[in-house]
Structures are given as C-alpha cells and as structure tokens.
Amino acid sequence: MSSESDTRANYIDLALKAASWHPSNIIREHYFTDGRKLAGGARGRRCFVDYLLHKDNRYLAVVEAKKESEHPTKGLQQAIDYAKKLLVRFVYSSNGKQTYEFDLETGKGAYIEFYPTPQELEQRYAGITSSLGQQLRNVPFHLEGSMQPRYYQELAVHAATDAIGQGKPRVLLTLATGTGKTFIAFQIVHKLYQARWNKENPGTRRPRILFLADRNILADQAINTFNPYEKDIIKINGEEVKKRGDIVPTNAHIFFAIYQAIAERENIEGYYKAYPSDFFDLVMIDECHRGSANEEGSWREILNHFGSAVHIGLTATPKRDANVDTYEYFGKPAFEYALKDGINDGFLTPYRVKRVRTNLDELILTKDDKIIEGESEQSVYQVADYDKKIIVDERTELVAKTILENINPLDKTIIFCENQNHALTMRDMINKHKKISDPLYCVRVTSDEGKIGRELLERYQDNDKDIPAILTSSQMLTTGVDARNVRNVVLDRTINSMVEFKQIVGRGTRVFDGKNYFTIIDFRGASNKFYDKDWDGEPEPLEPKGTTEPTPQPYSPEPGTNNGGDGEPATGATKPKLKVKLGKHRELKVIDVEIRDIDENGIPLTIQAFVDKLMGQLPGLFKSVEELRHIWSDPDEREVLLGKLVQAGFDKEQLATLRRMFEAEDSDVFDLLAYLAFEQPMATRKARANHVRSNNAFFGQFQQDKAQQFLHFVLNRFEQTGSTELSRERLPALIELSGLGTVKDASIAFGGKPAYLLAAFKQLQQQLYHVS
Structure with missing residues (x-):
C-alpha cells in the first residue's frame, strides 16, 4: 500500500526536479514551531510542511503530499493555515497522480500539470521587494x-x-x-x-x-x-x-x-x-x-x-x-x-488564572474600626479603592498569606502593587509569614530602591539563584524585564490600561526548562481584561477627532517620576489617604479561589466552557463505559489515556480542579470521567476499596500472608490518594513503603517471579474497577 513517502519519492521529487527546482531551494519535512507547552514537559503538535520552496531568501510555496489512494486536496486547509503563518502565497497539494495549486492572494485554486519553475514562481512575487x-x-x-x-x-x-x-x-x-x-x-x-x-x-x-x-x-x-x-x-x-x-x-x-x-x-x-x-x-x-x-x-x-x-x-x-x-x-x-500565536507555537509559556475573592472586597466601616489617618468620605469601599483611597494593612496581610499558600516557596514570583508604599507593606507582610529564612527571600524593586533595587533585580533574573524568590513592585517591572523563570504573576493593583495589562502578563510568558505554565493570581478582578475585545487583537480605529475632545495632556512614561518610577504622586502637598485599623472581631478570610485555564485564544475558560471542552474530547478517547473500565484497569493503558488527556489540554491538576467542581474529591478520576461521559453514578475510593477487601476469593488465591498484606497496603494507598498510586512506576516505591523489601523480596511472596507480582498488581486494579 502506498504512503506519503512513496508519493514524495516517486512523484513530487521528480516533478520538482523537472521544474528545475534545485535541492538547495527545497526544505523537506520542515518543522517550524516547537508545539504548545503541555503539562509534564509534553508538547503539542508541531507545525510541519512536507516541502517548503524558497529562493533568494524568500519562502515561495508549501507542498503537501498525500497518499496515492487519498484525495489530492485532503490536507489542503492545514497547509493553507501553515502557509499563512509563513507568509507564503502558494500552496500545492498532491497525491502524485494529481496536483492542486491554491493562491492565497486570489483565494482560487486549480489542478495543474506541472509545477512552476523557481523563476516563474518568484516572478509572481514581483514588486514586493525592491x-x-x-x-x-x-x-x-x-x-x-x-x-x-x-x-x-x-x-x-x-x-x-x-x-x-x-x-x-x-x-x-x-x-x-x-x-x-x-x-x-x-x-x-x-x-x-x-x-x-x-x-x-x-x-x-x-x-x-x-x-x-x-x-x-x-x-x-x-x-x-x-x-x-x-x-x-x-x-x-x-x-x-x-x-x-x-x-x-x-x-x-x-x-x-x-x-x-x-x-x-x-x-x-x-x-x-x-x-x-x-x-x-x-x-x-x-x-x-x-x-x-x-x-x-x-x-x-x-x-x-x-x-x-x-x-x-x-x-x-x-x-x-x-x-x-x-x-x-x-x-x-x-x-x-500575537501572544496567542507565541503560546500555540510553543515559543511562549501558557498561563492559568487563579481569581481570588475575599470578604474584604467590599468594605463597610463600622464603629469598631479605628481611623488612624485621614477621613472617611464614602460608606462602601470597593476592591479598586484599596491603597488609592483607603489603606488597610490587614487586607494586605491576608493577600500576602494567600499568595504564600498558593505558590511553591521558591517559585519566582512578581507581585504588582498599587504604588511603592503598598509594595513596601506587601514585602513586609510576605516576610512576616514566609517559611524561608533568607532575608532577601522577598524584596521590593521600585525606582525608589535605586542601585540596590537594580542589583536585587539582577540577582532575581539569574536563573541559577533561588533568592530573591519574590519581588514586590508597582510599575517598574511592567515592561521589558527579562526574567525567564517567573512562575507566578500576582495582581493586587487595579489595571485600567489594556496596554499595561498585556505588559504585566508578559512578565511570565518567557520559556524556561521545566516551566510548563505560569499562574496569574488575581486579587482585583484585573483578569477580566482577558474577555475584552482588545485583549489579543488589533484595536479599533479611533473616532475622528471632534471639537469637543479634551486637549491631550503631556505624556509621562511613569506618573510622578522621570526615571521609570512607580506611580507615586509628583511633588506638592497631597491630602492624606484614609488609613484604617479593622476591629479585632472582624473575620478576615478568602471566600473563593477559582482556577481557570485558557483556550487557544488565550481567554480563560468559564467553568461551563471548561467542562464542555473536556466532554467534547472524551468521545474520541473511549466509546463506552466498558471500554473506559478496561483502559483504566490496566496501568499501562491508563497512562496512555492520561497522556491523551494532557494532549487535549487536561492534565492532573486540571482533572483535580474538575473533581472539586463536581464535589468528587473522594472519588477516583475514573468515576469523574465515567460521570461526565456516560452519567454513571460516582463511587468513592473508599467504597471501591472496601468492595475489594470483602472479596475473599480474590485474596484467597495468594497463599502467603505477605502477598495479601501488600495488596491491602496498595488498597489503602489508593483509598487515600487515588489511581496515581496504581501506576507501574510506583510499584517499587510501594513495595519499599509497605516494608516488604525489594522487588525481588516481593516477587518471592507472589510465587518467585516478578511477572507474578505484576500480574497480581494488575488483577487488583481489575477488581477495583470491576473488570472481569
């Protein structure tokens, strides 16, 4: 049976040679992207063309090869998409017997008998380059x-x-x-x-x-x-x-x-x-x-x-x-x-959004709250008012504690604050609750820090150094700072400008080994800008200037400074901000932390869209609950399925998010998938484990007590953690943790051969998921 390779060797190569295409003008099997970064170091599909024709440092055409038995234009649309990325005007798609030419400029295509020569094709681009x-x-x-x-x-x-x-x-x-x-x-x-x-x-x-x-x-x-x-x-x-x-x-x-x-x-x-x-x-x-x-x-x-x-x-x-x-x-x-192109191509790191809401997002002052400075001029303060109109150190402390709870201690993190004083307070609160003793674990980097701040920033940018791990800033770090290993971008400032929002998000997008995504932790609702029509598109044209338009004000790159500062007022007397110490009986707490992943356009998915996306992928992975049981009960097939879920955009953390969403934390991922795909009732891990524990016939086939004890140990681990404990790679660690010794020692308990041990391990899983 013929293949694409046969089409290339027996037809396309010969036809291109007949059209005077020299090997130096042909790039074969050309991969030009890295593939979107996925969980666990995996990569999505890379963009690939069978042939890329070029001359005089210009890409001229893409050629797509199909099997002789397939329709000649079967892969045309994807080839067109890739040609657009490469700014190529002409696409050819051929099964060897027929060749189709498509012109992206005119939008028209037709079957041709011969490929154009390099000179003929280059002539069609005439006038573009002087x-x-x-x-x-x-x-x-x-x-x-x-x-x-x-x-x-x-x-x-x-x-x-x-x-x-x-x-x-x-x-x-x-x-x-x-x-x-x-x-x-x-x-x-x-x-x-x-x-x-x-x-x-x-x-x-x-x-x-x-x-x-x-x-x-x-x-x-x-x-x-x-x-x-x-x-x-x-x-x-x-x-x-x-x-x-x-x-x-x-x-x-x-x-x-x-x-x-x-x-x-x-x-x-x-x-x-x-x-x-x-x-x-x-x-x-x-x-x-x-x-x-x-x-x-x-x-x-x-x-x-x-x-x-x-x-x-x-x-x-x-x-x-x-x-x-x-x-x-x-x-x-x-x-x-665009940013979405960079992420989808794999040259930039994807992100996730954690939207944090607290019970202080709307503040009504009471008689128990003490005014330290200034005067209260409104009855209700919203999240956008903090550190602009009202200063509440207890809120900053709550935010700092929540940040530390939602990051790994040595993950490089930038916290964007409302102004330089807010950045100071945030630094102090992080240092109050941190678990790392190093005095430079969290530092402020703003224009006021001068040379010391620049030196600390250089240390932060050194990817061989863990400390500083956290920077607090306001505007100084919004643009141009190349720190490739930033894992968290924290927003505790109100961001009105789409330009500034894009720049801040860009602090985390640089690619670094082992960095599969970064997290945007948002305390002020700034991530709502992802849903703005201007998020990753070209701005709409301005309306023509009218006579009532206000006079443009002189531009200042950073308010109040001339050296890239951080939003402090310029000079002159200013009215003191309201500073409040909250009453001691107030309960301060986080109400909700909502995790959202992004789609291919860089827009965070709503909960419903997230579920819909998964459910749209499941039918292509298994056709029935029986097929899912069969796959899930085998550790090797289960790992393959989990890999396919990752490729589809659902890794272990996202599946854990879905379990929380459907109140299925006590159930296994199998039950979640069976529920979403086939509306099967969800069993708890405890119920599944107990069902196996009561199966005397299953345990009775293993004569040695050590073998039975080990299988009960595995059941206990499954009940606590889930199917992650049931992977083939976990088996040596489970044996050691159970006190059974080495794999060799365990094999003796199961009849003397490692194959018997592995067979028992798989049988246990079949019992857990009711596969005969």
Missing part, C-alpha cells in the same frame, strides 16, 4: 553557534528591511513580550550595517543608528544583545558627555540612550539638540507605545528633531487613544506576532 530590499535580505543573519532564528523573527526582520528598501520612513513591528524583539532589532541593524546602508547614499558608508528606550534596564539589555558590535557602540548620558568635556559623543555607529537622558529638562537643554538633525540614519524606538507618538511629549520632540531618519517602532502592545496613537504615527504594522 532591489535594496533584496540586497538586505541577502545579508546573512548574524548567528553564533547553533543559534537559528525562529520563523517569525526571520519574517519580522525581512518585513522591516523590505519596508526600508521601499523607502518607507516609519516602520512598526508588533510582537508579543518574550518573543525576542531585541534580537530582531539587532538583526535589522546588522543587515543595514553590513550593506553599508544609509539615508544619503546607500552603499557608501555605514549607518548611524540611535536606539532609544525609556528605561536604563531596557537600554542595557539591548546593549548586551548588540555585543557583537561592541566597538561601534556608545551610550549617550550625562556621565559620557561630562567625560568628553560637555560634548556629545559622535565617534560611533550605534548609539544607545534613554529619552530622559537626552531630552530637554528644566534649565538644561536636551543633548539631542547637539546633534545635527540629519545625523542619524535610523532611530529605533523600543516599547514605542509608551509615548513616541505623543504630540506633546519629549519623545516626539526628539523624533521630530531626527525626523529625516527612518524610525522603527518596536512594541508588544500598540497603543491607541487620544494621547498616544502608535498607528497614526507609524502606520499599520509591517509585521505582527
């Missing part, structure tokens, strides 16, 4: 060791250089946090540098490039990425200018600066004005949503001064509102890669 753009494409990526760009990074770099080649003055690249925007920026600069591109006369000299950020930590991280060009790099700041006798540096090709360091300040003229307006050929703006498009802000003054340069904006979250319209300034993104 001669300069093609020259930039042909400059190889700068790669060290076995490093290879991910497919979307390669596409993003080419999209930017194509835009430059076409003479576009403004270019926007939108990629989710953690997908390597700085790596992309470096490769763009590398190509321009090697091609000796410049605005005046490309090819005559190397470009002068300004990389502009709004925080030192972002600029420094970028400088590290640009290390291969170390000799051509300089950072513009007051220290460097002072060192040069108050003259700005010009003897470099790649300049880094934070805008605050070169902008105009009170009584100090901006350093940027010391540069001729045409000095830079290219300005790269990192996190450009933060203010580059603001008509009133310092960013815009700098960009206007260097207006003749090409401006490339890098952001995870384009901003669109009355003050900052990234799209209006840069235009439509030249390339986009």
